[in-house]
Amino acid sequence: MGQESVCPETSYWKVMKTAVDGDRLVLHLIPIRAWVSCPLCGGPSRRLHSRYRRRVMDLPWFSWPVQLIIRARRFFCDSPGCERRIFVEPFPKALSRYARQTQRTRDSLLELAHCSSAELAARVTRLLGFVTSSDSLLRLQCREHFSLVPPRVLGVDEFALRKGRTNGTLLADLERRVPVDLFEGIAAGDLTAWLQGHPQVEVLARDRAWAYRLAGQTALPEAQQVADRFHLVHNISSALKDFLHSRRWNVPESAGEPRSSSLQSRGTRAMRGRWEGVRRRKDSGLSLSAIAGELGLNRKTVSKYMASDLPPEYAGHPPQPSKVRPWLPYLGRRWAEGCHNARTLYREVVEQGYSGSGRHIRKAVQPWRNGSSRPVRSGPLPKMLVLRPYRGLKTSEKRMLAPFLQANPLLTQGHRLKEWFHEIVGQGEVEGLDAWSHEAARRG
Ligand SMILES: [Zn+2]
Numbered sequence: 001m002g003q004e005s006v007c008p009e010t011s012y013w014k015v016m017k018t019a020v021d022g023d024r025l026v027l028h029l030i031p032i033r034a035w036v037s038c039p040l041c042g043g044p045s046r047r048l049h050s051r052y053r054r055r056v057m058d059l060p061w062f063s064w065p066v067q068l069i070i071r072a073r074r075f076f077c078d079s080p081g082c083e084r085r086i087f088v089e090p091f092p093k094a095l096s097r098y099a100r101q102t103q104r105t106r107d108s109l110l111e112l113a114h115c116s117s118a119e120l121a122a123r124v125t126r127l128l129g130f131v132t133s134s135d136s137l138l139r140l141q142c143r144e145h146f147s148l149v150p151p152r153v154l155g156v157d158e159f160a161l162r163k164g165r166t167n168g169t170l171l172a173d174l175e176r177r178v179p180v181d182l183f184e185g186i187a188a189g190d191l192t193a194w195l196q197g198h199p200q201v202e203v204l205a206r207d208r209a210w211a212y213r214l215a216g217q218t219a220l221p222e223a224q225q226v227a228d229r230f231h232l233v234h235n236i237s238s239a240l241k242d243f244l245h246s247r248r249w250n251v252p253e254s255a256g257e258p259r260s261s262s263l264q265s266r267g268t269r270a271m272r273g274r275w276e277g278v279r280r281r282k283d284s285g286l287s288l289s290a291i292a293g294e295l296g297l298n299r300k301t302v303s304k305y306m307a308s309d310l311p312p313e314y315a316g317h318p319p320q321p322s323k324v325r326p327w328l329p330y331l332g333r334r335w336a337e338g339c340h341n342a343r344t345l346y347r348e349v350v351e352q353g354y355s356g357s358g359r360h361i362r363k364a365v366q367p368w369r370n371g372s373s374r375p376v377r378s379g380p381l382p383k384m385l386v387l388r389p390y391r392g393l394k395t396s397e398k399r400m401l402a403p404f405l406q407a408n409p410l411l412t413q414g415h416r417l418k419e420w421f422h423e424i425v426g427q428g429e430v431e432g433l434d435a436w437s438h439e440a441a442r443r444g
Pocket of ligand 1: 041
């Protein structure tokens with residue numbers, strides 16, 4: 001391998017030494033230009049101030065991460081009238097001032113991140129030998145967007161930087177709908193510092209966190225602060241949720257089990273009766289034809305019932321928990337023998353090694369019971385239906401919700417206020433807000 005072929009920019013540096021350090025290749029580079037230009041005034045300088053070591057990552061070499069250690073230099077600027085006295089040697093197009101990787105590395109990473117997600121790109125690039133993470137790719141993308149055009153309308157939001165472990169602040173350009181920056185922490189100070197560096201921000205859209213509000217007031221007192229639409233809708237929904245949980249609600253008379261289930265159990269009951277008849281006659285030694293003749297049943301049905309240890313059910317019966325399933329033939333046999341007591345059945349299967357709960361046994365035999373003697377229990381309040389946008393509900397869900405709203409006038413008021421609010425926000429009807437707040441206050 002010719003050393004020059006791996007050096008990122010041969011007009012700036014030359015490779016002094018290559019080495020292997022643990023899991024990476026290390027290239028030691030020294031700058032070779034005799035004259036460099038001051039980045040402020042552009043004047044040339046060759047008067048050296050000092051040297052320091054700069055470590056950056058370059059493109060990987062056959063899946064090996066490559067690190068550059070550059071003997072970077074500082075120079076004096078001697079141009080009369082230039083404010084900069086000392087400057088760091090710039091490497092235009094190859095390495096920017098604070099970058100931790102070369103420009104060509106950044107370009108490749110960005111290209112990959114743009115093609116997919118930061119998460120996916122991080123996985124692929126690590127395989128290729130890049131040293132990176134999804135967070136740093138996201139940050140790279142943010143900086144790239146931000147360097148193009150400074151945002152006028154800025155959205156500020158809190159988010160989980162490393163799933164649940166660190167909270168961070170995400171800044172987005174709401175006009176262009178792109179992320180512009182993100183940093184760790186949700187403190188007012190961090191955002192204040194950021195905003196002070198970006199005075200062009202005119203509108204600051206944020207959630208209702210006090211820290212963000214404070215930062216906006218401190219750094220950009222002139223900027224207009226708005227609570228963004230998402231958080232407004234979110235707030236009203238959580239207010240309704242608290243209200244829902246704050247008291248017990250009436251359950252309407254008619255809101256029992258769905259009608260289809262009683263039809264189903266009646267159908268099943270007739271089928272079960274026939275099955276029990278077949279099983280009894282089989283146990284007493286009757287032949288298939290004799291049973292079919294005696295009960296007036298089709299031979300196919302009789303053969304099916306003779307072979308089955310379980311009472312027949314309509315298709316679509318909810319699946320049994322996996323711990324119960326192996327015991328169903330035994331339970332069915334005992335049921336046919338006349339043992340209809342769930343607790344007895346439970347004790348019997350436990351003795352034989354069943355490790356599930358008694359509740360599951362009770363539920364498993366429930367559909368086999370003759371005409372339920374237990375009172376029909378009313379369903380609970382369908383809270384999710386109250387919280388979801390009414391517009392998005394299916395007709396059957398609306399029908400289910402209606403009796404609950406009818407039985408609870410107070411809940412109806414809350415529900416109507418939420419729906420009204422969604423409408424105002426959804427259509428951007430700012431005038432409607434006054435009427436809404438007035439009504440909401442009146443209703444308490
Ligand atoms: Zn200068």
